[in-house]
Amino acid sequence: MDIINKLNPSTSALHEVGQRAECIEGTRKEILDNIMNWAGDGSSTTMTGYWMCGMAGTGKSTIAQSVCLGLKRKGLLGGEFFCSRQIEECHDYHKVIPTIAYQLASRNAKYQQALCDVLNEDLQLASKEPQYQVTKLLIDPWKRVVSRGESPFLAPVIVIDALDECRDISLVLEFIVPAIKKQELPGLKFFLTSHPEQHIKKHFDLDAIQQERLYVQKFYLHNVEKSIVKKDISLFLGKGLIGLGISKDKLDILVERSGALFIYAATLVKYLASGGHRASSRLEKVLNVKGSPDKIQTQMLDELYTQILSDSLDKLSPEEQDQSIRIIHTVIMTGTPVSCQIIADLLDYKVQDVKATISELQSVLYTSGPEETI
Known part of the structure; x- marks a missing residue:
């Protein structure tokens, strides 16, 4: 058979x-x-x-x-x-x-x-x-x-x-x-x-x-303990960018920028290593926190997060989409970990609506603690 x-x-x-x-x-x-x-x-x-x-x-x-x-x-x-x-x-x-x-x-x-x-x-x-x-x-x-x-x-x-x-x-x-x-x-x-x-x-x-x-x-x-992730990403970036002669202090900055995201580190390697004669200018642009990154610089990351957000929002009604977008904007703008209750108070929303949005986006929004700190 x-x-x-x-x-x-x-x-x-x-x-x-x-x-x-x-x-x-x-x-x-x-x-x-x-x-x-x-x-x-x-x-x-x-x-x-x-x-x-x-x-x-x-x-x-x-x-x-x-x-x-x-x-x-x-x-x-x-x-x-x-x-x-x-x-x-x-x-x-x-x-x-x-x-x-x-x-x-x-x-x-x-x-x-x-x-x-x-x-x-x-x-x-x-x-x-x-x-x-x-x-x-x-x-x-x-x-x-x-x-x-x-x-x-x-x-x-x-x-x-x-x-x-x-x-x-x-x-x-x-x-x-x-x-x-x-x-x-x-x-x-x-x-x-x-x-x-x-x-x-x-x-x-x-x-x-x-x-x-x-x-x-x-x-x-x-x-995973941050020191372990940091060590792994440092090794990953060091090997991926070995031909560019990047100094240790600049490499350390790239490691910090990557945080716990290997995909960000992979995006940096792809962007810088493919730059050829432009590699140095691309590196300076990445290191310049005041500058705006090129689309190619963050393409992999943008595509991933855009897909996740689209998948989540597409399942909602127009009213729920608007509510979720406002919640996401507020989480980003607070710039520091806050609870769902605080987000709800800032927007005058019901806390269960905030929790619903956060729950749907746990792929990209980190939560911790009994009060669901975001």
Whole structure:
């Protein structure tokens, strides 16, 4: 039986497709070591799920790419699905489970046979909703593999990157996360990444996980100690701009400007390194905080944030859009962390309306504390 035709997997969602960057050697070392140690831990007490959450531009997809390459070298890569804003078929939530099932089948002969049996019983599974796909394409055939004695010491890892870029991904998470938590896929591990958006966060409720002693651990990338991020970005910029002879004091300024955003650092490298004879003048423009940046200087960052804001605002009514834009402007203009209540008081809005806007934009607006300081 032709499994490809039966499953119709996405060939564009693989980590090897396109210009996917990996972490520069020496950067993100502690984070990558932590993930790879988790992947290689075969003890019965280790978590079977690992959710890495981070704001836009903090480097999640680059880390996920490096994780895939590291897992592949160790023979631990079970399958992957890289959601991509640029590739339309990666937006389809129906593709996620069939693509993972296809990759597992190509790497495990016993699972392939079990999957073929399931597909022979129902040829339409690949087009059905996730509640059927998770059970019929993953849980049932995988349990047959385990029941036949296939329980490897080192569990293969499934990597799903950028959940937030896949439309209606909640419909998949609603069924795959409980399966991970309840260990219904023994011998498999899942590494997931996303923005801290509410429709995704709700599936990884920390209190419920701790209370039920379930099997998913969380890691907030944007909360990584600033000194570690600063060191990594300094190394990244130093290697990326090595041919320009930039002095250490100027490089330190670029590091500070980047903050915790690797995408900003990557934008700087692309802008300056491609400048040729204009590199020096471009550097001075970047260092001149009073000057206005060229569009090309911030293009990558602008495109990312514009898309996130558009996706959020497009779902709202005209009145709600206007309200949200005023809230965003106010957050930016305060110039210092403030609570949702203060924003509400300044605009004479209801605090729940402010919280709604902030919740929808947690990919680009950092919040902390019990009173949701922005």
